[in-house]
Amino acid sequence: KNEVEQSPQNLTAQEGEFITINCSYSVGISALHWLQQHPGGGIVSLFMLSSGKKKHGRLIATINIQEKHSSLHITASHPRDSAVYICAVVLFYGGATNKLIFGTGTLLAVQP
Amino acid sequence: DSGVTQTPKHLITATGQRVTLRCSPRSGDLSVYWYQQSLDQGLQFLIQYYNGEERAKGNILERFSAQQFPDLHSELNLSSLELGDSALYFCASSARANTEAFFGQGTRLTVV
Numbered sequence: 332k333n334e335v336e337q338s339p340q341n342l343t344a345q346e347g348e349f350i351t352i353n354c355s356y357s358v359g360i361s362a363l364h365w366l367q368q369h370p371g372g373g374i375v376s377l378f379m380l381s382s383g384k385k386k387h388g389r390l391i392a393t394i395n396i397q398e399k400h401s402s403l404h405i406t407a408s409h410p411r412d413s414a415v416y417i418c419a420v421v422l423f424y425g426g427a428t429n430k431l432i433f434g435t436g437t438l439l440a441v442q443p
Numbered sequence: 444d445s446g447v448t449q450t451p452k453h454l455i456t457a458t459g460q461r462v463t464l465r466c467s468p469r470s471g472d473l474s475v476y477w478y479q480q481s482l483d484q485g486l487q488f489l490i491q492y493y494n495g496e497e498r499a500k501g502n503i504l505e506r507f508s509a510q511q512f513p514d515l516h517s518e519l520n521l522s523s524l525e526l527g528d529s530a531l532y533f534c535a536s537s538a539r540a541n542t543e544a545f546f547g548q549g550t551r552l553t554v555v
Contacts, residue, residue, distance in 0.1 A: 361541055362541065364543075364544065366546070372480075372531050372548070372549050372551065373546070373548045373549065374533060374535075374546040374549070375445070375546070376445075376543060376544060376545060376546065379542075379543040379544075417486065419486070421541060423541045424499065428491065428493070428498040428499045429491065429498075429499065429541050430476070430488045430491055430499045430501055431476070431478075431488055431544070432488065433485060433486040433487070433488075435485050436485065436486075
């Protein structure tokens with residue numbers, strides 16, 4: 332079993348729909364990243380959060396540390412949101428040591 | 444633009460060869476991370492450096508090595524290359540451990 336599980340693996344939505352991508356993890360973490368990867372490969376960090384909720388434009392990320400679960404929501408989805416969304420948890424070992432463990436990603440396609 | 448620069452963007456080389464991938468972190472970031480993304484394995488953490496010192500190791504093969512120089516740029520050395528080493532190699536940097544990480548555009552390595 333992977334330490335970080337994402338669902339769904341694939342998601343097709345119509346433009347304007349509200350989208351939710353889920354991430355569950357089984358390890359103790361200090362924070363969680365949501366990343367976006369477009370075709371062509373570049374990775375963009377959307378959010379890093381360790382508690383509660385963050386909002387940036389049409390994107391909202393929430394995390395529940397007790398339940399070991401995070402969600403990424405996209406409101407009023409648009410075809411340019413089509414990408415792979417990756418959840419990554421931060422394992423912090425103290426001092427200056429940490430590493431990321433990644434989920435397998437959710438491939439989102441938003442159709443016009 | 445994340446501020447993290449990776450060179451080269453693309454690299455094609457033959458089996459058995461050695462290559463060096465370079466990463467310049469965002470100005471002032473002390474922590475550098477290397478990740479490998481292959482089709483069958485997804486994103487995997489390789490190694491972390493902080494202010495010139497190795498801090499965390501992940502699934503990095505013995506044929507691979509890295510270092511971070513006094514000017515904080517980092518190099519990932521891959522030797523005795525095999526076909527299976529073909530992947531996207533990403534570098535990320537953060538100000539300190541456990542702060543938001545910013546990704547470079549990646550180096551696409553193709554081993555033929």
